[in-house]
Amino acid sequence: MGATLDPCLWCEEVLQPYLDRELSESERAQAQAHLDECDDCARRYRFEENLRLLVRQAAPEKMPPELKQKLAALRTPLL
Amino acid sequence: MADSQGTQGREIATEARDRVRFEEEALELADQVYRVARRLVRTKEEAEDLMQETYARAFRSWRSFTPGTNLRAWLLRILTNLNIDRGRRQQRTPDMQPMEEGDYFLYNRLEEATPERTDEERVIERLSQDDIVSALSSVPHDFRDAIVLVDIGDFSYQEAAQILDVPVGTIMSRLHRGRRILKQQLAETTVGER
Numbered sequence: 001m002g003a004t005l006d007p008c009l010w011c012e013e014v015l016q017p018y019l020d021r022e023l024s025e026s027e028r029a030q031a032q033a034h035l036d037e038c039d040d041c042a043r044r045y046r047f048e049e050n051l052r053l054l055v056r057q058a059a060p061e062k063m064p065p066e067l068k069q070k071l072a073a074l075r076t077p078l079l
Numbered sequence: 080m081a082d083s084q085g086t087q088g089r090e091i092a093t094e095a096r097d098r099v100r101f102e103e104e105a106l107e108l109a110d111q112v113y114r115v116a117r118r119l120v121r122t123k124e125e126a127e128d129l130m131q132e133t134y135a136r137a138f139r140s141w142r143s144f145t146p147g148t149n150l151r152a153w154l155l156r157i158l159t160n161l162n163i164d165r166g167r168r169q170q171r172t173p174d175m176q177p178m179e180e181g182d183y184f185l186y187n188r189l190e191e192a193t194p195e196r197t198d199e200e201r202v203i204e205r206l207s208q209d210d211i212v213s214a215l216s217s218v219p220h221d222f223r224d225a226i227v228l229v230d231i232g233d234f235s236y237q238e239a240a241q242i243l244d245v246p247v248g249t250i251m252s253r254l255h256r257g258r259r260i261l262k263q264q265l266a267e268t269t270v271g272e273r
Contacts, residue, residue, distance in 0.1 A: 012181050012182050012183055013182075015182045015183075016182065016254065016255060016258065017251075020229060020235075020236065020254075021235075022235070022236055043186075044183050044186050047186045047202055047203055048182070048186070050203040051185070051203065051206070051262075052230060054203075054206060054208065054211045055211055055215065055226070055230045055231065055261075056230055056231055057208065057211075058118065058208060058211045058212050058215055058231070059114040059115070059117050059118045059227075059231050062110065063109060063110050063113040063130075064123075064127070067109075067113070067127050067130060067131075068106075068109060070131055071106060071109055071130060071131065071134045072106055074131065074134050074135050074138055075099075075102045075106075075138060076098060076102070076138060
């Protein structure tokens with residue numbers, strides 16, 4: 001983190017890679033340390049985490065069983 | 080002669096066994112591939128067509144899969160390529176104005192609009208599953224593909240880059256812009272234009 005950068009601004013910058021688990025160990029620890037002491041950032045991070053969860057759940061449909069059968073029928077016949 | 084026939088027979092049997100194993104493993108992943116496919120395209124019918132084309136191609140070209148590598152990513156690479164080939168991408172990515180606001184934009188907008196500001200749980204309650212689905216479908220294709228692969232498909236940036244055949248930096252910028260567009264849409268549908 002740049003010495004002059006406000007820790008809240010820095011946290012906002014690394015929010016996405018943090019939630020995508022793409023931060024390095026040390027960056028993650030640094031973000032975590034700030035989140036432990038800054039309730040405003042922690043609340044926003046939790047919100048983003050919940051938003052991710054909602055996006056993930058936006059594809060709840062199970063594959064129709066007929067489609068599964070159609071895919072299985074595409075296999076090469078054994079003989 | 081008999082020996083060479085025997086060797087040939089064994090090779091055929093080995094290949095048949097490898098192929099069957101490949102097909103079984105690919106079919107086991109079908110539910111996961113479908114979840115991603117379903118959000119890459121607009122309708123259920125399109126997703127089903129795309130799945131059938133993907134599996135037909137995968138079964139035909141199973142020899143080009145390297146065992147031990149990520150089969151789900153391999154299948155999704157076929158699927159995303161087919162999706163592009165089928166001209167579902169005719170819609171050019173609109174040159175959307177980049178949002179000046181930061182990543183906390185949606186939270187801030189919802190918090191402002193939530194009476195008796197409390198905690199983030201009250202704020203998230205303002206978003207419904209339908210809002211998310213509809214906002215996601217309005218995100219332009221290139222950005223949506225990145226979001227769907229990373230958020231729904233649970234792929235890393237590196238894997239998403241390989242699937243879409245673009246540099247990792249492109250995935251990161253598409254995610255960044257795509258998520259902001261998603262939030263912009265959500266803000267508009269839930270609290271209206273400012």
